[in-house]
Amino acid sequence: MARNPGLTDLPMRGAKDKKISLADRWKSYIAYHRITLRNAFKKLLVEPVQTLLTVTVIAIALALPSAMFLMLKNVEQLGSGVQASAQLSVFIKKGVTSQQIKQVQKQISDLPKVFSVDYISADQALQEFKALSGFGQALTYLDDNPLPAVFLVQPIRLGTSSSNQVEQLVTTITSFNAVDEVLVDMLWLQRLSVMTDISQKLVLAMGVSLIIGVLLVIGNTIRLGIHSRKEEIVVVKLIGATDAYVRLPFLYSGFLLGLLGGLMASILLVGSLLWIGQSVSVLAALYQSKFDLTGLGFSGVLGLCALGSVIGLCGAWMAVMQHLRTIEPR
């Protein structure tokens, strides 16, 4: 040995286990997190092509179900706009006094889901019919008015489970004494509702399978990273690293990949929506409608990023734990 330091220099002098304080542990923990995050970033940048490919795959897998979900949401909104015009025709029994009619009108307009009630008396109905049908002359030969009095009931704008609520409204109104019959064209509403139900389930199934796909893609990427650091992991474990210590760098990598994937998916979606939105506005204008495409929104972008990050964390976790189990003592 060229130089022979005194024993005071030896690290194990007074080899007593000095307890590390909680504050020091915390400081060290934070420092490790900071270093690890920085290294994870560096690692992504070292292989830009590989990173870009992985992020793109994740982005596409996240964007596809999200796009379908958005489409569905827009269709639903379109449907709910039409539902507002789902008018109920309430026919009043013959021979009901005007007193009773006023009472029924009040009863109906007091119902919570009713937006407006218009009364068309039997005479008014006859006038209208005469004017519109072209039977005007013939009708004057009738002894009395065959037409009943009618209330036109406009339900308030209802939510997605509207067909059920409309049905309830119909039952309630039918149960009133003076009411003869309530008519509503419900069938197509029901069809639309069932169709959106089915599409929702389809989107959900597709979303779940694509999320599993993202999980596997991230898991695989992390597994490659683990493989290239195999020796390092063994050494660090032998020196006394916990599973959490070994896991952290990979969790950060997975998290970053997922987050970037979510961000890119958001960009893809917002871009396509802007592009499609122009055509939709033109179409809506042709129908004299003020329909606007519902976009992703800030919460949607946030949600996609969060979803990506969580999937990234899970994928990385699974890959690391699988590897750590193989190097356990037997």
Next chain:
Amino acid sequence: MICFDNVSKRYPTGLEALKRISFEVAAGEMAFLTGPSGAGKSTLLKLLMLMERPSSGALLINGKNLTRLSRSAIPRYRRQIGVVFQNHQLLSDRTVFENVALPLQISGYPPSETGRRVRAALDGVGLLDKESHYPLTLSGGQQQRVGIARAVVHKPKILLADEPTGNLDPVLSAEIMALFRRFQNVGVTVLIATHDLSLIHTLDHRIICLADGMLISDGGSASGA
């Protein structure tokens, strides 16, 4: 400090690497573990590092039975021992300083104290001026000394070494051995596996000899604690 009681290890392949081994190394003692290749030296060290678990028998370290240690307790146990690996196992993408700091970082020492301890350990092996070098730029002997610094930086009570002089010439080997003796002098229990018989016979220490998985001689403690 280290106590093997009837320890056997049989690998899943059927190979019986250790057969009913019993011996004890006292606290502050330095002992050599020797024997031909395949005698079971590595297996014995692996049991001590908890890389493998004994098939039967009891292995006590500082009075604690390793066979009963749970999976989650392994990291804490490993932090109490220092290990010098045969091929030093330094991480080539990190500087000498970062390599030596690793055990402290893992144990949760604050960065401020880490620097002080790492420099003390590097000074102890005479490599203080190499702290910002990368391991591959150092000579074999220097790399091994970095490995030793890493093994002792957290002041372990037990120091294990697997062929620490494996690829070194006699002069360097003697230097390394002198280092180990200095650690023993400050109370560390040292167990060194080596087949370098010419070297250890010049030193006056206990020699535990394995052959074919069995303990064939235990050279007594010449210079105990």
